[in-house]
Amino acid sequence: MPELPEVEVSRLGISPHMLGKVIEKVVVRNKQLRWPVPDDVHKVEGLEIASIRRRAKYLLIDTSAGSIMLHLGMSGRLRVVPTNTPLQKHDHIDMQLADGLCLRLNDARRFGSCLWLDGNDTSHELLSSLGPEPLTDEFDSERLVALSRGKQVCVKNFIMDNKVVVGVGNIYANESLFLAGIDPRMPAGKVSKKRYQTLTPIIKRVLAQAIEQGGTTLKDFVQADGSPGYFAQELLVYGRAKQPCTVCETPIKSVVLGQRNTFYCPKCQKR
Structure with missing residues (x-):
């Protein structure tokens, strides 16, 4: 299972290609991940990516309307590829950018998730009870x-x-x-x-x-x-x-x- 360092490495890997870019379209090929992918994820379409954060093992892609919250589960991986890149088996979600690139989520076991965060981090039940980040002064x-x-x-x-x-x-x-x-x-x-x-x-x-x-x-x-x-x-x-x-x-x-x-x-x- 990808752990915090793997998720942080993924954040560092995708950020240079996505920050400040406009999300043209979110394509959901399979809604049945760990939890059903909500229709709210389409709210980001036409909006600029303001930041990409990590909270625990969740990646949060922030826009002015809210955030898409990704979890890699046991086998998930993210790639930034040209939108026309041929699909691989288990490519479930594309976040297509206006510049022709897309963030692609592949998850063979489908234990990962793509959820919607409408508000601050404490408003979502999956984030509200989390302890401090280990690399901060709050953890001592x-x-x-x-x-x-x-x-x-x-x-x-x-x-x-x-x-x-x-x-x-x-x-x-x-x-x-x-x-x-x-x-x-x-x-x-x-x-x-x-x-x-x-x-x-x-x-x-x-x-x-x-x-x-x-x-x-x-x-x-x-x-x-x-x-x-x-x-x-x-x-x-x-x-x-x-x-x-x-x-x-x-x-x-x-x-x-x-x-x-x-x-x-x-x-x-x-x-």
């Missing part, structure tokens, strides 16, 4: 300490909770906890303030590095220009079950937490 160790006290949920699932902080998906939660030396199975409420002070900047650094390096290469993800990200080459624990730890050579273990595969070094990561 004090927040983690305060929200974790008394929580028995494991720390990995805690930092993946979008009400706590958005965008710390499975891959980056695994990597961050390894670098912080924290066992992912540990109850969130038992993690000390000092360890959260260590973990918080690591989460920020891991996500920032992934964005800089183009997102993690997953089989379904490519950047807007069609090239894959390559942060996966530097993953330390994710997907490396039974392989030696890069620090101590102890075999990496795998366990399922919250229905997600979790990877950790039993020697380097302490409860």
Whole structure:
């Protein structure tokens, strides 16, 4: 599943081709994505794109009438191509620009979405309860300490909770906890303030590095220009079950937490 860095890389990839451009037409070939595509998305036709933002893993394409809100789901990808580019299988939506280019959403599994936001971010139920962005000052160790006290949920699932902080998906939660030396199975409420002070900047650094390096290469993800990200080459624990730890050579273990595969070094990561 594309995580926050992949979505941010997509935003960075499409923005130079779309900002300030007029949306001539929105073509919906398949309305049945995760939720039905509302007719309101056609309100942007004839309007200029004022900004392209990311909130959590949602991309918001802003106009004076409102915003189209895209989510890539498990297999979605965006490309900016000439409007007359031959269609591929699973090309569901085109946002055609007046200059002859279009933003094309391809989603094989159709778990992504294209929704309408009429108003500010807090007016939509999918955005209203989200926590802070991880790369902002609003996300700090004090927040983690305060929200974790008394929580028995494991720390990995805690930092993946979008009400706590958005965008710390499975891959980056695994990597961050390894670098912080924290066992992912540990109850969130038992993690000390000092360890959260260590973990918080690591989460920020891991996500920032992934964005800089183009997102993690997953089989379904490519950047807007069609090239894959390559942060996966530097993953330390994710997907490396039974392989030696890069620090101590102890075999990496795998366990399922919250229905997600979790990877950790039993020697380097302490409860």
